[in-house]
Amino acid sequence: MSLTARILLLLALLLAALPSAQAGVANAPGANLEVSLITYGPGETYWERFGHDAIELRDSVGGEAINFNYGVFDFDERGFLFNFARGRMHYLMDAAPTEMDQRYYVESGRSVTRQSLALTAEQASALRDFLLWNLRPENVRYDYDYYADNCTTRVRDALNRALGGILQKQLEARSGGMTYRQQTARLMSAQPWLMLILDLGLGPYADQPLNAWQESFLPMVLEHELAHTQVSDGQGGMRPLAQDGQLISPNRLAVPPDQAPDLRLPLALAGLVFAALLVLAARFWPIGLALLGSAYLIAAGIVGVLLLVLWTLTTHHSAWANANLLLFNPLAFALLPTLWRTRRGMAASRWADKIIVLQLLALVVAVLLHLLPGVVQQNQPWLLFALPCWLALSWSLRRGLRKLYT
Incomplete structure (x- = not known):
């Protein structure tokens, strides 16, 4: 693990160990926790073209805000390139103060959007407890898969767990807009040679019809789908899970096309x-x-x-x-x-x-x-x-x- 990742992991573990007398995300009651999805737009480097996201937990009383994300990898890890070639990449979960986490994306010109999520106090508390459990050293690593188990599907699954499975139920009932191949070509079109190599190497798995749950491997798709998800309002009715996204920092980079290029x-x-x-x-x-x-x-x-x-x-x-x-x-x-x-x-x-x-x-x-x-x-x-x-x-x-x- 890189030095930066170790420092951030240590910070998060210290937060979890704070005494209950001190206000903070780790020990705030569920009623004081505000849950948001933070979505970062695509970057210029090839591994940034798919975008990124994080779950933000904010203590409405103490003011502390922590971003939890699943997108950390370490080039210096022993056997990283060999594992990458074999398709056995190890990624890490990470946590950092929101301002620190967002600074890189703002400085690099990538858009930053916040969506407030309407979780109950019990759901917010359960989500916080799961994220802190997931952050423990024995749980922090996972085997990365580009489409089925990546930094966004992990965020999606954590939210779905806290919501009692309602997110998966609603998203699986909706058809997706594109296939894995089409989304890959669309987002990699700024680097044509890499786009062609990836397209050549993708097999039939990449062309299967997707539902919205599967296509939510992309941060921008997950953001869109959450805005169209309904949850109980506690009074026998339904309400939107997510409010309209609040633009924290605008995009200053070239925007990917809406459709995949026809090759x-x-x-x-x-x-x-x-x-x-x-x-x-x-x-x-x-x-x-x-x-x-x-x-x-x-x-x-x-x-x-x-x-x-x-x-x-x-x-x-x-x-x-x-x-x-x-x-x-x-x-x-x-x-x-x-x-x-x-x-x-x-x-x-x-x-x-x-x-x-x-x-x-x-x-x-x-x-x-x-x-x-x-x-x-x-x-x-x-x-x-x-x-x-x-x-x-x-x-x-x-x-x-x-x-x-x-």
């Missing part, structure tokens, strides 16, 4: 351009065909290896069973010798012809998957890119093979 046309055009270059090189520039073809085959092989590793050796379930393996796979490496032998007029083994046919069959399967009912993964952009590239490369190689065999 089909850009990648289709890129595939057609690359295919045209391969065909022209096959006719007029043999060394150019070898260079361009090698670049594609090496890239396809590397992508295939990485997709296989993500599926078989990691817990990144959002990358499992990725149909892009039909388009990019390690078999591409086997065609590299054939590509260079045809350039130099050397005989190529006939099994290379079988590999080409096998890859073309894989393309047919990839196309058919989108015609069958029940297919989830939306990888049309990569299919539109890979299809002309493989057709052009296969034509160029088989054209060379025919010349050698005749």
Whole structure:
């Protein structure tokens, strides 16, 4: 754990140990606790693009306000990068005075919004006790998952626990607006290369229809859904759980688009351009065909290896069973010798012809998957890119093979 995290954790533990005679969040009666959701807008760094949030507990009598959040990680943790690659990241819960916690976000230009939540005294007290229990050293760590168990789902679950499950019940009854893939592309669109890499690596899990409970893995979605949640007013009626958000600090950064970019046309055009270059090189520039073809085959092989590793050796379930393996796979490496032998007029083994046919069959399967009912993964952009590239490369190689065999 980093020094800063240790200091903040120690501070929170000291708060929990304060004597009852001293006013504060840790010992205030539930009737004096004001509960709010603090939502921070997206930042500029890639791990900040999804935004962040925290639960604020404020003692209305003593004035103390503490932010509880689940978004602390430590680059210096032993094996952090290896665990990150395996999908076994360890995150920490943290607590800090509200003003201290918000200072970074205000200074970096990210929006800060407060939503007051209408919890009863008993619910506020139960939430406080749970958060302090969760802050203990033996409970503070958790295994992070991008979509199913992150800093926002932990906040959501803590609120749902205090509310007796009513939040989950209402949110599961509403349909979500986007899929995991669409939300990821939308929020990462400011960094196109990273957006494309993530989209390429996401499997069918990322395309499942979501309800509002699942889509509340995002802070901005949770903020929106809380504003449309109803709770009992104690008199037989219902009232809104959350008031309209109070803007504490405005956003000064570029705002993510409302919708995910459509990658089909850009990648289709890129595939057609690359295919045209391969065909022209096959006719007029043999060394150019070898260079361009090698670049594609090496890239396809590397992508295939990485997709296989993500599926078989990691817990990144959002990358499992990725149909892009039909388009990019390690078999591409086997065609590299054939590509260079045809350039130099050397005989190529006939099994290379079988590999080409096998890859073309894989393309047919990839196309058919989108015609069958029940297919989830939306990888049309990569299919539109890979299809002309493989057709052009296969034509160029088989054209060379025919010349050698005749």
